[in-house]
Amino acid sequence: MRITVFGATGGVGREVVHQALDAGHEVTAVVRDPARLPVAGHERLRVATVADVTDADALGPVLHGQDAVVCALGAHSNKQARLAPVAGPALGAIVSAMDRAGVRRLSAVSAAPLGPDHEDDGAFTRAVFMPLLRRALRDVYADLAVMEAVIGASGTQWTVIRPPKLLDSPRTGTYRRAVDANVPRGRSIGRADVADALLSALTDPTTTGHTLGVAT
Incomplete structure (x- = not known):
């Protein structure tokens, strides 16, 4: 499979690139700074520098001839999401460029x-913790909500992965999944397993048009 990866230098994106190459895929890693991508010189890896991923015209060359797209873009902080949203504007350009390609x-x-919220998460989590978290990172989540709306309205065959707290832990492949729901009592998951979920969804038609909660 020929896969274009956006956000390839982030924690999840780097894992997607590594795992896709290990699985035998051809990968186009879209980056702003190639020096931040630790994988180099792989025969099935093409590194494409794109300064502005919100410019649909600039994305044509990285999508031509591809089979699938994995997007691991997102704001690094609430301040960044408030001042310069990333995920929503980028996905608008990406799905437009995908349609053309x-x-x-x-x-x-x-x-x-x-x-x-899942009823098994308990009253404190549902009534206190989650509302506080959503308020604290409201701009990050607002950006992601725009992204999800753009994806849902697109003509793509999409899957959206919704993880809880991300950890730098090894890939296990044994995480839990919940279709169109969050995993009950799902507190965290490793970035490597999120990457596994993103790649696995590409060849799993049962996830098409659905959100997928994942957690350990």
């Missing part, structure tokens, strides 16, 4: 707080 399959990472 004839690329249909898309998986993208969002966040568990955009999903519904």
Whole structure:
């Protein structure tokens, strides 16, 4: 499979690139600074420098001839999301460029707080913790909400992955999944397993048109 990865230098994006190459895929890693991508010189890796991922015209060359797109873009802080939203504007350009290039399959990472609370999470989590978290990172989640709306309204065959707290832990492949819901009592998951979920969704038609909660 030929896969274009946006956000390839981030924690999840780097894992997507590594795992996709290990699985035998051809990868186009879209970056602003190639020096931040630790993988170099791989025969199935193409590194494409794009200064502005909100410019649909600039994305044509990185999508031409591709089979799928993985998006791991997102704001690094609430301040960044407030001043310069990343995910929403970028996905608007990406799905537009995908349509022009004839690329249909898309998986993208969002966040568990955009999903519904689960009754098994307990009263404190539902009534106190989650509202506080959503308020503290409201601009990050607002940006991701715009991204999800853009994806949902697109003509792509999409899957949105919603993880809780991200950890730098090894890939296990044994995380829990919940379709159109959050995983009950799902507190965290490793970035490597989120990458696994993003890649696995590309070849799993049962996830098309759905959000997917993931957690350990």
